[in-house]
Amino acid sequence: MKIAIDAMGGDQGAAVMVPGVLKAKQKYPHLEFILFGDEKEIQTYLPNPVEGIEVVPTTEVIDYEDEPVRAVRRKKDSSLVVAAKSVKEGQADAILSAGNTGALLAAGLLFIGRISNIERPGLMTTLPVVKGEGGVDFIDLGANAESKPEYLNDYAVLGSTYAQLARGVKNPRVALLNNGTEKTKGNPLTKEAYQLLSENKEINFIGNIEAREILNGVADVVVADGFTGNAVLKSIEGTALSVVRLLKQNILELGLRGKLGAVLLGPAFKKLKAKMDYTSHNGAVLMGVKAPVIKTHGSSTVDTIVACIEQIEAMVDGEVIPHIVHDFEQKENML
Amino acid sequence: MKIAIDAMGGDQGAAVMVPGVLKAKQKYPHLEFILFGDEKEIQTYLPNPVEGIEVVPTTEVIDYEDEPVRAVRRKKDSSLVVAAKSVKEGQADAILSAGNTGALLAAGLLFIGRISNIERPGLMTTLPVVKGEGGVDFIDLGANAESKPEYLNDYAVLGSTYAQLARGVKNPRVALLNNGTEKTKGNPLTKEAYQLLSENKEINFIGNIEAREILNGVADVVVADGFTGNAVLKSIEGTALSVVRLLKQNILELGLRGKLGAVLLGPAFKKLKAKMDYTSHNGAVLMGVKAPVIKTHGSSTVDTIVACIEQIEAMVDGEVIPHIVHDFEQKENML
Numbered sequence: 001m002k003i004a005i006d007a008m009g010g011d012q013g014a015a016v017m018v019p020g021v022l023k024a025k026q027k028y029p030h031l032e033f034i035l036f037g038d039e040k041e042i043q044t045y046l047p048n049p050v051e052g053i054e055v056v057p058t059t060e061v062i063d064y065e066d067e068p069v070r071a072v073r074r075k076k077d078s079s080l081v082v083a084a085k086s087v088k089e090g091q092a093d094a095i096l097s098a099g100n101t102g103a104l105l106a107a108g109l110l111f112i113g114r115i116s117n118i119e120r121p122g123l124m125t126t127l128p129v130v131k132g133e134g135g136v137d138f139i140d141l142g143a144n145a146e147s148k149p150e151y152l153n154d155y156a157v158l159g160s161t162y163a164q165l166a167r168g169v170k171n172p173r174v175a176l177l178n179n180g181t182e183k184t185k186g187n188p189l190t191k192e193a194y195q196l197l198s199e200n201k202e203i204n205f206i207g208n209i210e211a212r213e214i215l216n217g218v219a220d221v222v223v224a225d226g227f228t229g230n231a232v233l234k235s236i237e238g239t240a241l242s243v244v245r246l247l248k249q250n251i252l253e254l255g256l257r258g259k260l261g262a263v264l265l266g267p268a269f270k271k272l273k274a275k276m277d278y279t280s281h282n283g284a285v286l287m288g289v290k291a292p293v294i295k296t297h298g299s300s301t302v303d304t305i306v307a308c309i310e311q312i313e314a315m316v317d318g319e320v321i322p323h324i325v326h327d328f329e330q331k332e333n334m335l
Numbered sequence: 336m337k338i339a340i341d342a343m344g345g346d347q348g349a350a351v352m353v354p355g356v357l358k359a360k361q362k363y364p365h366l367e368f369i370l371f372g373d374e375k376e377i378q379t380y381l382p383n384p385v386e387g388i389e390v391v392p393t394t395e396v397i398d399y400e401d402e403p404v405r406a407v408r409r410k411k412d413s414s415l416v417v418a419a420k421s422v423k424e425g426q427a428d429a430i431l432s433a434g435n436t437g438a439l440l441a442a443g444l445l446f447i448g449r450i451s452n453i454e455r456p457g458l459m460t461t462l463p464v465v466k467g468e469g470g471v472d473f474i475d476l477g478a479n480a481e482s483k484p485e486y487l488n489d490y491a492v493l494g495s496t497y498a499q500l501a502r503g504v505k506n507p508r509v510a511l512l513n514n515g516t517e518k519t520k521g522n523p524l525t526k527e528a529y530q531l532l533s534e535n536k537e538i539n540f541i542g543n544i545e546a547r548e549i550l551n552g553v554a555d556v557v558v559a560d561g562f563t564g565n566a567v568l569k570s571i572e573g574t575a576l577s578v579v580r581l582l583k584q585n586i587l588e589l590g591l592r593g594k595l596g597a598v599l600l601g602p603a604f605k606k607l608k609a610k611m612d613y614t615s616h617n618g619a620v621l622m623g624v625k626a627p628v629i630k631t632h633g634s635s636t637v638d639t640i641v642a643c644i645e646q647i648e649a650m651v652d653g654e655v656i657p658h659i660v661h662d663f664e665q666k667e668n669m670l
Contacts, residue, residue: 130577145522179565187480187562211566212573227522230514231546231563235570238547242465243578250603264596268585
C-alpha cells in the first residue's frame with residue numbers, strides 16, 4: 001500500500017507532514033509513501049533517503065486563501081495536484097492532505113473521480129461518542145451546499161459501508177438528521193430522504209435524529225445535507241471550544257485555589273480534551289471517489305498524521321472502496 | 336401591563352408557573368397577571384386571591400405529545416388557547432407558556448396574528464456571548480422548516496429591533512448564518528438572502544457568520560433559515576451538555592482527588608453553568624406577531640419564569656412591537 005502525501009499542506013507543512021510519515025513508517029513498516037512538495041523543505045526533515053519513502057519535488061503550493069477550483073486547475077505543479085494525479089495514475093492508493101479543503105475536494109473529484117452512480121461524493125468525519133466508546137460517522141460536512149434526497153440516500157450507504165468495514169461496526173444504525181424525531185418532520189428534502197432511506201434495504205435505517213443527540217451514541221452513521229451538516233459540525237466544534245475556554249477563564253479567576261483545583265482535576269481535563277479533540281483521532285474522508293481522499297486539520301500534529309494514516313490503512317484493509325464500487329455498480333445509472 | 340400565563344404548561348405546570356408569577360408580582364408590583372388553568376391546581380399555590388392576579392379556570396390541557404395545530408383547533412378550552420385568545424381580545428398584552436412549542440406558535444399565529452407584511456414570524460432566543468457580557472439574538476429557531484430569502488430579511492429587521500429596544504444594543508450588528516464568511520458562499524437561499532440583507536438600509540448588516548462563531552460576540556443578531564437554526568441551536572445545547580457531563584464523569588472517576596478538586600473549582604463550574612444555561616435568562620420569542628408570545632423551557636424554574644416576565648416587560652417598555660408594526664406598515668404588501 002502506497003500513500004500520496006501533500007507535504008506542503010497544513011499550518012506547518014513539511015515540518016509536521018514529514019515527521020508524521022516517519023513515525024507512521026516506523027509503526028507500520030509495510031506501508032509506503034510518496035511525499036510531494038518542495039524538495040529542500042522535505043529534505044530538512046528527511047536528510048537521508050528512507051526505503052519506502054519516495055520524494056517527488058513540486059514547485060507550487062495551494063494556500064488556504066486560494067479559490068479551490070481555480071487553484072486546482074491553474075497550479076498544475078502544486079504538491080496537492082501532483083499528489084492527486086499520482087493516485088489517478090495508480091502510483092499511489094490514497095492521498096492525505098492538511099491543506100485547503102475545497103481544493104482537496106476539487107482535486108479528488110477532478111483527478112481521482114467519482115465512483116459510478118454516485119452523483120455527489122460527500123465529506124465525512126467520525127465524531128466521538130460521549131457515552132462509552134466508539135464514534136459516529138457524520139456525512140455530508142459540506143462537500144455540497146445544495147442537496148437532493150438521492151444524495152442523502154447515497155451518503156447513508158457510504159457511511160454505513162465505512163462504519164462496517166473500516167470501524168468494524170456490525171449492522172450500523174443509520175439516522176437522518178432532522179428537526180424532530182417523528183417521521184412526518186422535516187423540510188421537503190428531509191421528508192423525501194426519509195422515504196428513500198426507509199425503503200433502502202442496504203442499510204439499517206433507524207429514523208430521524210435531532211442534532212442534540214448526535215454525540216450520544218444512538219446512531220453509528222448520521223446523514224445530513226451538506227449545508228446543515230457543515231453548520232452542525234461547526235456548532236459542535238465552536239461550543240466545545242467555548243465551554244472549555246470559559247471554564248479555563250473561570251478557573252484562572254479563582255487564583256491559587258483555581259490552580260490547585262486544576263492540578264487535582266488535571267487527568268479529568270486531559271481525558272475530556274482527548275475525547276473532544278476528534279481531529280486527532282481521524283481526518284475527514286471524501287466518500288464516493290475511487291480512492292481514499294483524507295483531509296486532516298490544518299493544525300494537525302505528528303500524531304494526527306499517524307492517526308490519519310491508520311485510518312487510510314483501515315479503509316484499504318477493509319476494502320471499503322471496492323465494496324462501494326460493487327454496491328453502486330449494480331444500480332441503474334439514474335443520472 | 337397585563338400578562339396571560341398558561342399555568343398548565345411545562346414539566347411541573349402550576350407548581351412552577353404560579354410561584355413564578357408570585358415572585359415576579361412582588362418584584363414588579365405594577366404588573367398584572369391572568370392565570371389560565373385548572374382552578375383547583377392554581378389555588379393550591381395561590382390559596383388566597385391577590386390583587387392584580389386574576390384566575391381564569393380552563394378545563395383542558397395541551398400536552399407535549401399533542402399534534403400542535405390539531406390540538407389548538409380542538410382543545411378550545413385549554414389553558415393555552417384561552418390564554419392566547421385573551422391576548423387577541425385585548426384582555427392581556429402578552430402570553431407566556433412553558434408548554435408545547437408548536438402549539439404555542441400555532442396559537443400565536445392563529446389567535447394573536449401576524450403583523451401586516453410579515454409573511455412568516457420566526458422564533459428567536461438570546462444566546463449568551465462567551466467572551467464578555469451580553470448576548471446574541473438568534474432567529475429563526477425553527478418556526479418554519481422551509482424558508483425564503485425574504486423571510487430571512489424580515490428576521491433581520493425583527494432581531495435588530497429587539498436587540499435595540501429590548502436589550503439596549505446600539506446599531507446592532509446583524510449577520511447571516513452561512514457555510515463560510517465570503518460573500519459568494521452559500522446555498523441558493525443564503526446567497527439570495529445575502530443580497531437582500533446587503534441592500535436593506537434598516538439594518539447594520541456585517542456579512543456572513545459561521546456557526547462556530549455564534550457565541551463569540553461578533554454579531555448581536557444572527558439570522559438563519561429555521562431548519563438550520565433549529566439544528567444549530569440543538570447542537571449548541573447538546574454539545575454544552577455533553578462536555579459538562581463528560582467532565583463530571585471524568586472527575587468522578589478520580590475518586591477522592593476528584594471530589595477535592597471539584598470543591599476547589601466549585602465557583603468556576605457554577606459560573607460556567609450560569610452562563611451556558613441561557614434558558615434561565617430568557618425564553619424564546621415568536622417575533623412577527625402582534626403581541627409578545629414567549630415560550631420558556633419545559634424544565635423552567637421559578638426564576639426562569641421571573642426572567643421571562645422581565646423579558647416581556649422589556650419588550651413592552653421598549654415598544655418593540657409598535658416599532659415593528661410601524662416599520663412593516665410602510666412596506667408594500669409583497670404577499
